Amino acid sequence: MIDSAHHPTGSGASQPPSREKLIEAAARVYATAGFRGATTRRIAEEAGVNEVTIFRLFGSKAALIDAAIQHRAAVQPFETVPLPETPRHPAAELTAWCETQLEMLRERRSLIRQQMGELAERPQVVPCASRALNPQAVELKRYMRRLYEEGFVEGASRRRAGRDEEAHAAGAMLMAALFGDAMGRDMMPEMYPQPPERAAALYVGLFLRAIRCTS
Amino acid sequence: MIDSAHHPTGSGASQPPSREKLIEAAARVYATAGFRGATTRRIAEEAGVNEVTIFRLFGSKAALIDAAIQHRAAVQPFETVPLPETPRHPAAELTAWCETQLEMLRERRSLIRQQMGELAERPQVVPCASRALNPQAVELKRYMRRLYEEGFVEGASRRRAGRDEEAHAAGAMLMAALFGDAMGRDMMPEMYPQPPERAAALYVGLFLRAIRCTS
DNA sequence: GATGCATGCAAGTGGTTGCTTGCACGGCGC
DNA sequence: GCGCCGTGCAAGCAACCACTTGCATGCATC
Numbered sequence: 001m002i003d004s005a006h007h008p009t010g011s012g013a014s015q016p017p018s019r020e021k022l023i024e025a026a027a028r029v030y031a032t033a034g035f036r037g038a039t040t041r042r043i044a045e046e047a048g049v050n051e052v053t054i055f056r057l058f059g060s061k062a063a064l065i066d067a068a069i070q071h072r073a074a075v076q077p078f079e080t081v082p083l084p085e086t087p088r089h090p091a092a093e094l095t096a097w098c099e100t101q102l103e104m105l106r107e108r109r110s111l112i113r114q115q116m117g118e119l120a121e122r123p124q125v126v127p128c129a130s131r132a133l134n135p136q137a138v139e140l141k142r143y144m145r146r147l148y149e150e151g152f153v154e155g156a157s158r159r160r161a162g163r164d165e166e167a168h169a170a171g172a173m174l175m176a177a178l179f180g181d182a183m184g185r186d187m188m189p190e191m192y193p194q195p196p197e198r199a200a201a202l203y204v205g206l207f208l209r210a211i212r213c214t215s
Numbered sequence: 216m217i218d219s220a221h222h223p224t225g226s227g228a229s230q231p232p233s234r235e236k237l238i239e240a241a242a243r244v245y246a247t248a249g250f251r252g253a254t255t256r257r258i259a260e261e262a263g264v265n266e267v268t269i270f271r272l273f274g275s276k277a278a279l280i281d282a283a284i285q286h287r288a289a290v291q292p293f294e295t296v297p298l299p300e301t302p303r304h305p306a307a308e309l310t311a312w313c314e315t316q317l318e319m320l321r322e323r324r325s326l327i328r329q330q331m332g333e334l335a336e337r338p339q340v341v342p343c344a345s346r347a348l349n350p351q352a353v354e355l356k357r358y359m360r361r362l363y364e365e366g367f368v369e370g371a372s373r374r375r376a377g378r379d380e381e382a383h384a385a386g387a388m389l390m391a392a393l394f395g396d397a398m399g400r401d402m403m404p405e406m407y408p409q410p411p412e413r414a415a416a417l418y419v420g421l422f423l424r425a426i427r428c429t430s
Numbered sequence: 431g432a433t434g435c436a437t438g439c440a441a442g443t444g445g446t447t448g449c450t451t452g453c454a455c456g457g458c459g460c
Numbered sequence: 461g462c463g464c465c466g467t468g469c470a471a472g473c474a475a476c477c478a479c480t481t482g483c484a485t486g487c488a489t490c
Contacts, residue, residue, distance in 0.1 A: 003258035018467075032335045036251035040448060050468050055449060057466095110335050118330015120247045120325050130403040137406050149260065168408055169417035173392040175406070176399070180391025187334065188345040191352050191387055194380055202384035233437075256476065265438050270479060272436095 002159070013054045019057050021047040025175055026068035031110040066124075067121060072111060073128050083143040087150055089215035091204055094143075098178055098200035101136060106181035106196075113183065133175070140171050148212055154212045177203045234272055236262040237277065241283035246325040250280060250333055287326060288347050298358040302365055306419055307429035309358075313393055313415035317352060320397035321411075323347070330400065348390070355386050362428055369427045385426045392418045 025047035029038040042059050044051040058064040075185045084093055084190040105112070144167050147153055181199050185192045194202065208215045216326055240262035244253040255276050259266040273279040296315045299308055307421045320327070330344040358380050396414050400407045409417065 034249065034251070034332055034336070036249070038334060038352075039446080056471065082439065084289055086356055111332060113331045113354055114312070114329045116328075116398070117249055119328060122251060126402050134403060134406065137322070137403075165409055166417065166421065167415070168415070170421050171396065172406055172419055175390045176395025177320050177388040179399075180387065180394055183331070184391070184394075187341050188349060188352075190349070193383055198380070199384070202381065203286065206381065207424035209427070210425040212424070254476085268437065276478065
């Protein structure tokens with residue numbers, strides 16, 4: 001029934017469908033069951049292919065799941081909206097940016113949770129997991145530096161070291177707020193009484209006031 | 216069921232050692248390996264007792280691990296330093312409080328990570344996991360309300376709803392900053408360049424400025 | 431000494447896991 | 461027609477899993 005079409009090679013544009021189906025199924029199963037819970041039988045069933053195909057195409061379960069995780073990490077971050085090169089309306093710009101961050105984090109929520117849980121046993125997932133978050137933090141810091149340079153920050157005349165320290169902490173705090181919101185909203189709803197669509201604007205408002213920025 | 220007590224050694228305050236040894240070993244193994252990875256053989260070996268003892272004392276592996284998790288969650292939160300009833304030096308008081316929070320979170324880091332990972336498959340751990348964090352958030356909110364009442368917040372005259380919304384978000388943001396610091400410092404060190412002992416003071420400083428509090 | 435109890439030890443249960451093997455089928459280029 | 465290759469199917473393997481059973485042992489109380 002599922003025989004979707006064409007097939008491999010030729011001009012090699014699309015992979016043999018089994019490979020792709022397995023990678024996506026593995027990502028789904030892993031996100032809800034973790035490495036140990038993602039059995040080859042379950043992944044194969046989810047993908048609608050035979051179990052042996054996993055070993056023929058990937059060699060081992062670990063290789064398949066690594067491929068799946070890396071696929072997920074490699075495909076999405078490029079969709080991120082960059083912050084503008086020169087700030088004009090910090091509140092609006094940051095809010096929009098934070099909203100896409102939140103969306104991204106919420107979408108990957110269960111995968112990120114699994115990776116956090118398996119961090120102790122499979123430390124090789126660390127670079128893969130943080131690779132998704134790190135460029136975002138860098139982007140935020142670049143934008144903050146421009147906020148200082150363009151005079152959006154009032155009391156920025158203090159000594160450089162203290163300013164940097166505070167700016168780093170503020171950036172980390174904003175990222176943590178987004179992360180915590182995306183991760184914690186379903187586990188502890190009483191801690192997040194506001195509707196999710198208000199979250200970004202609220203965090204950004206607090207963030208800008210914390211760094212003394214005239215929004 | 217929990218008839219500890221009985222028996223030996225005269226005034227016998229101490230439980231039969233096997234039970235306690237197993238609970239602590241289970242907590243350790245679970246924190247690094249998760250539910251599926253925490254095999255009864257491994258726990259028994261870690262505890263230095265025979266594997267059958269697990270089933271004689273707890274009936275099943277799940278019961279043992281539940282007991283271990285609940286034991287960890289039940290024992291520690293009482294050590295928390297409460298925030299003062301009437302604020303005097305918000306910055307100092309909050310910083311001290313945040314430092315104990317950070318300490319607690321860092322100590323339980325791997326256990327919390329595991330619980331997050333298994334949240335999708337074993338949702339019954341949710342209340343147990345959030346029970347550790349929730350009272351802290353409540354305590355923070357009580358303290359914040361007193362900050363408003365005692366006149367520590369400058370522009371608090373705005374409409375009530377907006378103030379509450381912002382205060383909630385600010386509280387969530389501070390808790391998230393602590394959580395993210397405790398969880399992320401080892402996974403993404405470049406995001407936390409400051410030494411860990413400065414963290415609490417920095418977050419509190421930003422937090423107080425965000426809610427317009429005169430520290 | 432006898433009884434009760436917690437524990438250790440050895441063996442074994444049925445089930446699941448990752449992975450392999452052997453074989454058959456069908457579409458493709460030659 | 462004829463290989464080639466990707467795939468499905470059935471069977472099976474050794475290892476591991478949670479859990480059980482039966483028996484021996486040590487210790488404390490009676």
